[in-house]
Amino acid sequence: MDSDAVISVSGLRKSFGSTPVLRGVDLTVRRGRMLALLGPNGAGKTTVVRILSTLLAADGGTALVNGAEVGRQPDRVRRMIGLTGQQTALDGLLTGRENLVMLGRLHRLSRRAAKARAAELLAEFDLAGAADRAVSGYSGGMRRRLDLAASLITAPPVLFLDEPTTGLDPRSRNTLWTAIERLLAAGTTILLTTQYLEEADRLADQVVLLDHGRVIAEGSPAELKATVGAERLELTFAGPAELDRALSALPPEALRHEGETPRLSLAVDSARQLRQVLEQLETAGLEPTGLALTRPTLDDVFLSLTGARPAAETVGGAA
Numbered sequence: 001m002d003s004d005a006v007i008s009v010s011g012l013r014k015s016f017g018s019t020p021v022l023r024g025v026d027l028t029v030r031r032g033r034m035l036a037l038l039g040p041n042g043a044g045k046t047t048v049v050r051i052l053s054t055l056l057a058a059d060g061g062t063a064l065v066n067g068a069e070v071g072r073q074p075d076r077v078r079r080m081i082g083l084t085g086q087q088t089a090l091d092g093l094l095t096g097r098e099n100l101v102m103l104g105r106l107h108r109l110s111r112r113a114a115k116a117r118a119a120e121l122l123a124e125f126d127l128a129g130a131a132d133r134a135v136s137g138y139s140g141g142m143r144r145r146l147d148l149a150a151s152l153i154t155a156p157p158v159l160f161l162d163e164p165t166t167g168l169d170p171r172s173r174n175t176l177w178t179a180i181e182r183l184l185a186a187g188t189t190i191l192l193t194t195q196y197l198e199e200a201d202r203l204a205d206q207v208v209l210l211d212h213g214r215v216i217a218e219g220s221p222a223e224l225k226a227t228v229g230a231e232r233l234e235l236t237f238a239g240p241a242e243l244d245r246a247l248s249a250l251p252p253e254a255l256r257h258e259g260e261t262p263r264l265s266l267a268v269d270s271a272r273q274l275r276q277v278l279e280q281l282e283t284a285g286l287e288p289t290g291l292a293l294t295r296p297t298l299d300d301v302f303l304s305l306t307g308a309r310p311a312a313e314t315v316g317g318a319a
Helices: 045-052 074-078 096-106 111-124 140-150 170-185 197-203 221-226 240-249 271-283 298-306
Strands: 005-016 019-030 034-038 060-065 081-084 158-162 189-193 206-211 214-219 232-236 255-257 263-267 290-294
Touching: 005 045, 005 189, 019 034, 019 045, 019 060, 019 189, 019 206, 019 214, 034 045, 034 197, 045 060, 045 158, 045 189, 081 140, 096 111, 096 140, 111 140, 140 170, 170 189, 170 197, 189 197, 197 298, 206 221, 206 298, 214 221, 214 298, 221 298, 232 271, 240 263, 240 271, 255 298
Parallel strands: 034 189, 034 206, 081 158, 158 189
Antiparallel strands: 005 019, 005 060, 206 214, 232 263, 232 290, 255 263
16 A cells, blocks of 8 residues: 555445446545545445545445545444535534534543534634534534534544535535635645535545446546546537537537536637637537637546536435
8 A cells, every 4th residue: 555545445336126336446545635526416435435544334345534545444444534424413402512512522632622623613714603502503613613623522643524515505515615724724635525526626636537337537636627628618609509509510629517507618729720610610510609719627537538427326325
């Protein structure tokens, strides 16, 4: 095992009934780094997290966390990890402080130590003002910050974040990102799954892209974005019919992006190629309502490799 590898996965396999979800996954997360695990619906992201956090047994392969084998030394692994899942694991009838103290006691901290750690985390996650209010009255962003704080009761060196910001508004998401960046700066090793590719681009040192239970791409965000060209031409049209016609008229590598403003994008590496694209549209009798040159994003990488947008997992791995 790489001496700097805190999480090491080799040949990981898992099926649910006759449905294979992981088909030999390999990945490595080095000390103090974050790896973002991306993939479309059912790719196996949450299943990897559940196996590594000892909540699910693998069918084959090896998984090590800080040198401990997940399948054979689960108690040792649990002492070294924190987990924030897709759903908050909080008691809404208790206050924020009471939730953290209770978890500290469950982790065998003394009452005094549990109270001190709770106060420290409430201050760190900007929750001290709401510490003695029932969690049922917290906003979604406050609940997620408290949930992240709860996973850090024992200051674990390894943290698993399974779609921690899903459903949050942009401001709450940005606040949680800042908290995660502080953890990375302090040396925590993190494995993240996310539906927000901007999140992976901002936070992750390495990205692994899963599809149908296999690793289909890996590298730093910059390395992956470089695979889809230096610049992207983004085109918008008057309506869905024009968009469909444009997709048929342009080269097959053109990608369709859904959202508030559906658009097409494709790589352009020269002024000559840009002219060719515009000529193809003119020949088809189409005129875009919007045109922009942009740098590639992880969204472009994701679409080019999977033909899909990221989504929550549904096959056997939902938390």
